[in-house]
Each structure stands twice: as C-alpha cells, then as structure tokens.
Amino acid sequence: MRKMLAVISITMLLLTTATAAFAAGTIKIGGLFAVTGPASFLGEPEKKTLELLANELNAKGGINGSKVEVVIYDTGGDVTKALQLANKLIKNDKVVAIVGPSTTGESMAVVPIAEKEQVPLISCAAGIKITEPVKKWVFKTPANDHVAAEKILIQAEKLKQKNIALITVSDSFGSSGREQLKQMAAKRGFKIVADEVYSPKDTDMTPQLTKIKAAKPDAIICWGTNPGPAIITRNIQQLGIKTQIYQSHGVASKKYIELATPQASEGIMLPAGKLAVFDLLKSSDPQAKLLKDYNTSYKKSYGVEASTFGGYAYDGFQLILAAVKKGATTPAQIRDGIEKNGRLVGVSGIFKMTPADHNGLDLGAFEMVRIVKGDWVIVK
C-alpha cells in the first residue's frame, strides 16, 4: 500500500514538473477521485477517463489553441482527505474547475469550499442533496436516483402492478433508493406490501424473500449493487417465486447476469444507463455515436470496457470544455458557461443545465431493459 502511494506520489511529482515546462495558456482542471479504498470502483474509471480525454484533446492540439492539463488527486474515499485535496487544488494548483469527488459524502464535504472559493465543482456522485437545493458553484453529472426509481414505477404502472415489495441494501445507495421508491410509490398510488432490507455482505436472503413471497406482491423491486442483487435473484429462483422482478441501475452490467446466472435472471427488468446498452441503441439516438466512441477509445487505452462511472467524469470534462470553447477562462466564466450551455450530449444522458437545475438530466437518461437469454433487450 505504502509502496503504491510512493509510486503514485512520484508519478504526480513527475506530472507536475513535466507540465511546468508548458507555456502559459494551459487550462488546468482538477480531478478529485476515490482511486483507492472502498469506492475505488468509482474513482478508478473516473481518473482513467479524465486522463484519456485530456490526452486525446491535447493530441489534437488542445482547445482554442491552449492545452488542457488535468491535476488528479486520490482521496481514498476519505472525506477529510477530499477536503484537504480540494483546498490544494484550488489554492496551490489554481485549477479553474474541479471534476469529482466520487462519493456523495465527499462531495457534500467539498461543497462549502467550492462555494467559498468560487470554483465550479462538478460532482461525480449520485446523491440528490448535492444539487438539491441548487448551489451556485456546484453541478453533478450522474442522474438522480429518483429518476431511476420513477422509470421502474412507470413500467410497473404500465403492467398494472399495484402491490409492490421492496428489498434494498442497507448502505447509502440502498437507503436512498428505498426512500425515493417509497415516496414516489405513495404519490403514484402503489401499495407497498413488504419492505425488507439486507446488509451489503449478506450471503443468503431467503428469509426476507420468504416474507415477501407471503405478502403476494405483483412486483419485487430490488435496489443494490453486486453481489447482493445477484444472490437475491438466485434465492428467488430457489424459492420458486414467479413475480416480476425489477433491479436498479446499480447492477446494469453484464457482470450481474453472469453472477445471477442467465436462467435465474431471465425476464428481469431494470433501468440502465445508456452506456450499458449502447450497441442496442438506434443509430438515430443522439448518444449512440458518442457512447460507441468513448467505449472504443477506453478499451483501446485500458483493455476493459468503459463503465458508467467513468462516464460521470467524461460528462464533467465535456461540460467544462463546452464553456471554455465559448471563450470562458476564469472559474466564474466557466460556471456561467456551464449553466447557460444549453443542450449537451453526454454519456449519462442529454444535459440541459439551468439556474434551477444543476444536474440537467431527465427520464431519458435511462433505458428500460429486460434480460432475455443472458442479454439486454430494450423494453418498448
């Protein structure tokens, strides 16, 4: 661990000294990601994406004649470190905007600094409270959880499923989903007949599911990230429950189908970010080309498929770039530029930032998909 840290710090040192040779007129963008630690599945692709984009852009000659330089720090998912590093980015590195942090907790901690120092912060975390209520200097790129929840409930409404059962993970992702689902279900006239939770490390959910089975729901909505939902899917098959299952966007990857096995996951529906199903999109879809290009160049550079999480950083970078393209150079101009930019096609969806909405995504950010024979099929 220490060795790795040493290596990281040396590379950072090299990076900063190397770029010091650059002529004036570089645009410095900060990155604040949980590259190591428990949230590294978020931070790692985010960091890689930001580096990839900057390299690609500079290879093409930069933007408006100036190069882009990214300064990325690893927060380790630690709130205190995120705070310190955000200060460092603003005061020492003098970045014009920051992409990140990766998690909601870190983002909320960094928000006051961004507000005080007046530097635009584009968070890569999903928590709704980051941009609601709207803060002048803070934006975020992932769609709100409630958009995914709404997507599921709209689908359930279409299929006339009235009584729903919830099974959610007891971490922040699950409890946020549970809250949103309950609120929206009440508004839309659903009846919640069972409301069960499980811990992220649980290995058997048959007790919860037995209870759900007895409540006879029309649909089961599961909200969590792997491996929980995969275990639940297998448990449901074991118990012989035939109810329609909805999963959250948290498992919108092939890994979920692999873990849950294609037989057990047959027919399950879930809202997926478009990156997960980019090859199924119609070529007329405005995001189709962008998603394909992103995935291709990510795969070329790092040998793995691009992930939705990396997409959050992608969108943050593009938002800043769009503002810069229109002549913004100072943090204040970039902030105004992002807000007034209008429509921007990104990985997570089509952004339309306004002074009242600093996320700018709507239901179109997700595509409802069904699992058929181990693959995604878009639900019409």
Add this chain to the structure above:
Amino acid sequence: MELLNQVTQFVISGLATGSIYALIGLSFAIIFNSTGIINFAQGEFVMLGGVLTIFSLNVLQLPLAAAIVAAVAVTTVIGILFERLAIRPLKNATPLALIIITIGASILIRGVVMLLWGKDTQALPAFSGTDPITVAGATLLPQHLWIFGVTVMVIVGCRLFFNHTISGKAMRACSFNRRAANLVGISVGRMVLFSFVISAAVGSLAGVIIAPLTMTSYDVGVMLGLKGFCAAIMGGMGSGLGTVLGGLILGTLESLGAGLVSSGYKDAIAFFILLLILFIRPQGLFKKGETERV
C-alpha cells in the same frame, strides 16, 4: 399453515447458513486449541479457497475437482508459510501480540488478492445443478446438501483425528498444557504447524463449497470470519459438536430474526446474542466451567 411453511423455510435457510458458520468456527477452534491464538486471518483462508478455485477453473482450465484440490492445497501452503514466517519466529510473544499479527496477515492477504485478481465478485458454478429441492414446504439447493455433507464429514474427521490418532492426541495434549506436553516428548512446534495446516485446509474447503452460493471476492472473508468466530465462541472454542451447534444456532437465529422480527436488525440480533453469551456463559454454551489448578 402459511406461517408454518414460512418458519420451515427460515429454519432450513438458517441451518444452511449455520453450517457454513460452523465449518469456519471449527477451523478457528482447531488453531485456538493447540496455540491459544485466535487466528483472525481465518476468514482469509475461506476467501482464498473460493478465489483460488475460480482461478484454477477459469484461468488454468482445470476440471472442478482438480481445481478444488489445487485451491485447498495452495491455501494450506499459505497457512504453513504464515505459521513459519509470522508465528514461529516470535516464540515468546504473548497471545495478544500473536492475535494482532493474524489481523495484520489478514489485511496483507486481502490486499494481495485484491491486487492480483481485482475487486470484482465472482461466482463458482454449482457442483450439482441449481434445481431447488423441496423439503416440507421449504426449498433448498443441491449445494446446501454439499455444505451439510462436508460439515458432517469434517466433524467426524476431526473427532476421529483428535481422539484416535497419536498426532491428534498430541495436539490435544498441547492445548491442555504445552509445557507438560513438551516434557513427555511432544514437539509443540510441530503440533502448532499441524494445527495451521488442518485449519487452513478446513477453512479453504469451506470457502470452496460456499462459493457457488454466496459468491466470492477479495473481501468476503471479513464477515464470514466474524460469524465463524461467533460460532466458535458460542461453542466454547471446542473443536467438536459445541462449535457446530453454535454455528447452527447462530444461523437459525439470524434467519428467524430477519424473517419474523426485522431484516434490518439481522446482524444486530446475531451479535447481541454473542454478547449475551459472553456475559452469561463466557465458557461457551456447551462447556462445563473449567477450574484452573495451581
């Protein structure tokens, strides 16, 4: 009737999970009995069993049986290295220091596995299909039968080994009184090594047979290790039936608690019971109090 069916399912699910805890608990107890150390890297042996089997199966392309044998063998070697490199050089260390060392080792093993195989969860295919079996209105999977079977085999094996072989008796002698055992010519050092071998083998075997059900990743060992530890404590750290019953009771209570009370408090219920037992019967549920002779 509905409720009865539900309770049967809770109990059966609980017993299945409980056997996993029992197996892990047993491997805790084996090391404790010959060294007085609580090996907190035990959960990592469990994790290694699963991860290495998947590696041998997918990357080395071994057949399942060979992959399992390879995984158990490699984990056992790691157990031996662990004892040789981290436990033996510190001959006169206090048990507390040794326990801290095992915690360090667990973090190290976890880190290495994470760097080598990444953070993704992986699943092993079930040994004999995934068609559920119905028992008295409740269902379980063929894999559960494997778990029950292996648990029974390990218990019987332990019993025979500790009561009917010279090595087993020597290990028990070490646990009663190391000095006296040494005086009658038992090599205590070798017995300690032996206990690590058995415990790593049992732990990794547990990891292998549960991997198709619970899936595995570099960090599954933490919670499983903790639950196995609870089982061992409930059984009074004995390497026999006590620990197994401890595991089964823990699993069943968890499952009943989640089903009948609230799933939000599932782990809290388990750990509350552990605390209760430690307060009321610190020597374990099934052990008579021991008197120290001076």
